[in-house]
Amino acid sequence: MEEPRLNIEELYESKKKSDLSRLSIYSKLLERVHQTIRIASRQRNSLQFCSFVMPEVLLGQPNYDFSECLSFVLDRLTVDGFNTRYIHPNLIFISWGHWVPDYVREELKEKKNIEVDHFGQVETPEPTRVEFRTEAKPKTKMQSYKPTGRFVKS
Known part of the structure; x- marks a missing residue:
């Protein structure tokens, strides 16, 4: 069975x-x-x-x-x-009033050179990278500071 x-x-x-x-x-x-x-x-x-x-x-x-x-x-x-x-x-x-149609976005791109997404937010390109010089300034010792005695620029 x-x-x-x-x-x-x-x-x-x-x-x-x-x-x-x-x-x-x-x-x-x-x-x-x-x-x-x-x-x-x-x-x-x-x-x-x-x-x-x-x-x-x-x-x-x-x-x-x-x-x-x-x-x-x-x-x-x-x-x-x-x-x-x-x-x-x-x-x-x-x-659906917040939506920006394709034809409006294309017109903005052609006439004003502005790119926007479907919600009207301006699409910003990736920011260019700014590189700073990382050269270290020569360090001076505190004891080498000599005050001039002038507080106001003339």
């Missing part, structure tokens, strides 16, 4: 499925946020910010951990270069 054995990989199969399902839900929500940002950027007033209300429940989807999903979305938006603020209980404020 053969001894029963348990494959450890089988234990992780259900966890893998639930992780992929959860990641799929988070990605769908992130895509909704991206869609909201695109719509806000096309508005006539172009204020360069928008807000998004995170749903606590998605219809037709299994329940998800709200705080984990929120941190996922905020992290991805921050990596993409957006400034984000979470306003309790479920509002995300998203801003």
Whole structure:
């Protein structure tokens, strides 16, 4: 008779499925946020910010951990270069006004010879190295000092 054995990989199969399902839900929500940002950027007033209300429940989807999903979305938006603020209980404020577009950076480089990064910070080249002479002056003994008696230059 053969001894029963348990494959450890089988234990992780259900966890893998639930992780992929959860990641799929988070990605769908992130895509909704991206869609909201695109719509806000096309508005006539172009204020360069928008807000998004995170749903606590998605219809037709299994329940998800709200705080984990929120941190996922905020992290991805921050990596993409957006400034984000979470306003309790479920509002995300998203801003991209700090971003300097490529065409503006190229124009600054051509006209003013200034290089800036995407955030408007001036990129300074590496400072040139200044080398000082390290020749030691000849040391004089204290006993060889002779005061002149003049305190004020004339």
